[in-house]
Amino acid sequence: MKFDKFKANAIFLQPTWSCAKNCNGCYVKEKESKFGSEEMDYSIWTWIFQDMIQYRAGNNRNIDTKQITLALDTLPKTSARHKMQEIANSYLSYVAEEYDDRHDLGFEKRTEYHMTVNSVHDLEQYDFYHNKALDLVSISHLNNADEIYTIKDYFPNAKINYNVMSGDFAKQVKSKGIDHVKAILRNVDSVYYLLHKAPMGLEGHDFNAFFEGLAAINLFKNPPQQQTDGQACPVPDLASKFIFDGCMNDAKYFSKTGYGCSANVSRFQIWPDGRVTGCAYNSHNQYGKFAESFDDVLDNIRDAKTRYEFSTCTIPSGLKEYSTKKHLQVVT
Ligand code: SF4
Numbered sequence: 001m002k003f004d005k006f007k008a009n010a011i012f013l014q015p016t017w018s019c020a021k022n023c024n025g026c027y028v029k030e031k032e033s034k035f036g037s038e039e040m041d042y043s044i045w046t047w048i049f050q051d052m053i054q055y056r057a058g059n060n061r062n063i064d065t066k067q068i069t070l071a072l073d074t075l076p077k078t079s080a081r082h083k084m085q086e087i088a089n090s091y092l093s094y095v096a097e098e099y100d101d102r103h104d105l106g107f108e109k110r111t112e113y114h115m116t117v118n119s120v121h122d123l124e125q126y127d128f129y130h131n132k133a134l135d136l137v138s139i140s141h142l143n144n145a146d147e148i149y150t151i152k153d154y155f156p157n158a159k160i161n162y163n164v165m166s167g168d169f170a171k172q173v174k175s176k177g178i179d180h181v182k183a184i185l186r187n188v189d190s191v192y193y194l195l196h197k198a199p200m201g202l203e204g205h206d207f208n209a210f211f212e213g214l215a216a217i218n219l220f221k222n223p224p225q226q227q228t229d230g231q232a233c234p235v236p237d238l239a240s241k242f243i244f245d246g247c248m249n250d251a252k253y254f255s256k257t258g259y260g261c262s263a264n265v266s267r268f269q270i271w272p273d274g275r276v277t278g279c280a281y282n283s284h285n286q287y288g289k290f291a292e293s294f295d296d297v298l299d300n301i302r303d304a305k306t307r308y309e310f311s312t313c314t315i316p317s318g319l320k321e322y323s324t325k326k327h328l329q330v331v332t
Pocket of ligand 1: 197200246247248250251261262263279280281282309310313314315
């Protein structure tokens with residue numbers, strides 16, 4: 001089948017439905033409970049990796065993306081554990097091979113390789129070796145600063161991003177104390193501060209926790225007199241490591257300009273059955289076909305580009321309503 005090269009900025013990969021956790025409001029579990037547990041074969045994942053990662057032969061990829069993120073879920077004790085390990089190992093070995101090729105043959109770097117994981121404990125359950133090719137690990141729970149060194153033992157060149165849910169961050173500061181959290185923040189490269197969202201298109205985003213949690217971030221701002229600590233070099237302001245939820249920024253931008261987010265334009269999510277959405281939180285809609293081959297995945301991703309899921313996203317209207325009610329200058 002002839003397929004024009006598909007270009008994207010970011011592609012997220014959700015390999016299975018089998019995460020052992022059952023987190024409240026998980027989009028993956030929601031989608032599975034609504035549409036079933038069918039999963040594409042392991043071999044199709046290897047095709048996806050081969051196509052997106054391996055470019056020894058030059059420019060012949062079908063999918064050309066600037067960033068790939070693999071979700072590394074909590075391993076269950078069931079037989080699904082093996083498939084999840086195999087997919088993760090396959091991803092990392094393609095990434096390592098591409099790294100070696102790039103360095104041996106002088107190719108330019110075209111893609112960033114990321115992984116998301118819930119905790120260091122979850123990471124340790126996978127049988128990974130030292131891998132210097134991964135660019136970023138996003139982790140949702142850090143008990144202490146030492147855990148960051150465990151991640152770096154596996155992935156010495158990866159930046160560490162701390163993915164915090166707005167309500168949970170304020171709770172962590174309260175329960176563990178500011179110095180404990182400071183030690184963590186000093187050792188991560190960034191902190192992604194997330195809005196707890198309802199599935200895309202539904203109501204129920206937790207704007208309250210998002211805005212109330214901002215007070216906790218302010219605790220990490222240096223007071224003006226401490227910004228240089230009497231030294232020539234400024235003391236790093238830990239609050240500057242925070243990156244705010246992209247959907248919130250997109251919603252604000254939409255209210256000012258009428259331009260929506262990049263889901264379906266340059267960002268896509270491949271689900272365990274090979275179906276594709278633009279929005280990673282779009283668990284309540286089903287598009288495309290179950291993938292029995294890599295070509296089916298290509299059809300699904302091409303089809304996803306013909307939609308614009310943001311048109312039913314409720315974050316912009318929810319944020320506007322919340323700002324008006326609370327008299328915030330967020331979207332005006
Ligand atoms: S459509 Fe865009 S803004 Fe809305 S939840 Fe999805 S990614 Fe976020």
